[in-house]
Amino acid sequence: MPTMTYAQALNEALREEMRRDPRVFIMGEDIGLHGGIFRVTKDLMPEFGPERVRDTPISEAGFVGLGIGAALMGMRPVVELLFMDFALVSADQIVNQAAKLHYMSGGQVSVPMVIRTQQGGGRGNGAQHSQSFDSWMAQVPGLIVITPSTPADAKGLLKSAIRAGNPVVFIEHKLLYNTSGEVPDGEYTLPIGKAEVKRWGRDITIVSYSRTLLFALEAAETLSQKGIEAEVIDLRTISPLDMDTIIQSVRGTARLLVAHESISTCGMGAEIITRMVEQAPDALVSPARRLGAKHVPIPVAEPLENAVLPQVKDIVQAVEEMM
């Protein structure tokens, strides 16, 4: 299998889907001529032209709304929001419109559109360029929310998202673009709504996704040296949520930690632990825990940002406290 970066894997997914289906086109800021600030759309404009690789004005509500209209008429737009923080500028179009038109019309119309964006901190981008709104999006009925952590998952899931026939918020992470991994050769897709066990272990289940998943794997190696074998589950899709894989794992380990970069309060950790208590109350031998960003805006200076966002050492510490 070839090795490539997360950004290259996404680029391949877009290129393959645009070659496969003439209805697929992409829109966003600086994606054409420039190739995207994270190089995800590099060299797509020369191949597909400015009609299908559209540089937009800085006008998120407008072009997300146009994407919806084009999707209603049979196109397959992939709309890029440069930063997840900018989703709030277009929140009406995402939440009130894209997510609801199918339902409100009694199933008469549908919005087969992917909104690609990236979120997360770790680069000192500050409180308006570092936020993680994955759990906000997961709260909205009618949206599929995908949060891949590896190049292979990024490619397979983006291709599935484009074919999903529904509005998908596809959330990348700015510090994953340059990470590398093996990616299967050629054409493949991955199922939406299916978590994956990324590491097997017997002592505790760590559920995570996006960049924090890599932290969880690193923490698991450290814990292994201390004699604790953690099982690490990558959600990959956070809505719909694959509780079956989580419950099956916790039935084996009897302990559960959920770790993510978005804010703990009202987050995926709260949701998963609640569902665990509701659906498999007998599976846990000790209280489950969650680890997420602290409930403050994200600061810029490194020691401040690291204090707010969950780190590898925080995962190690939480697990040790739980054993």
Added chain:
Amino acid sequence: MPLSIDQLSDAYRQMLVIRKFEETVRRLYQQGKIRGSFHPCVGQEATAVGACLALRRDDTMTCTYRGHGHAIAKGLSVRTAMAEMLGKATGCSKGKGGSMHFTDPNVGLLGANAIVAAGIPHATGAALAFQMQKKDSVSLAFFGEGAVNQGVFHETLNLAAIWKLPVILVCENNLYSEMTPSHETTSVVETYQRAAAYGIPAVRVDGNDVEAMYAAVEEAATQARAGGGPTYIEAMTYRLWGHMMGDPEVYRTKEEVAQAWENEPIVRLGNRLKGLGCSDADLTRLDSEAEAIIADALQFAEASPAPSPEEAFTEVFA
């Protein structure tokens, strides 16, 4: 091409259907048979009917929560519209959308919208699809003058202009943004001047004149089909009833409303038809036909079953 007497007669009947639809809905609302909000379009029938006469079935449209007239004019079945008002399983959206979300893609009705200005980019995005698919269909967005202070209005005008999209932007200026006079909240209340600022050809027409409305949209559609890009039409009209049921209408005088009734579009079109040779009996016949359409729709809606509760959990995803 000017509208023939037959076309004008059809328009007259259609406008009466819309008027009677709203009168019926008001009665049902007062009887407690309708849930939620109801934003009547009484007095604005000519903008909807005139504009839609210039559109083809494959042309698309988005409209507003004051959109019963738009939807019926575009071809939504009056039966399914009435059933939707009563929350029945046979409603156009099976009881899931209600008054503010009439939709029927088979007649190009992409949806009414409950968020002010939010449907404008949808119509424009449909126009983008037509352009990319190399079709000669056009798309039309209805919105009120209250929408022109929303950000997405401006964003969409800019996008429509830079990409020369086949979209017709129809502002129904009824002078009041919800329950506030628009001139108090809007700098440059002649909204067509805003479109001109984006380089979009813009005209202001008498929206209570169905022929003027038709002519303006017809010209805009011809231009858009030929690749000429968007047109903005500001249709001056008047909302004869309140913003919604229960509106105390403190923002205008009874005299003003009484005066506006003298200029209402259905009486005007009736007089025009008489001037063209129609008799009072002809007009009465058209009125009776409209009445029959409404009676049939009401009977259909009332006889229809309510949706079953499990239907609430379907169609979240396609």
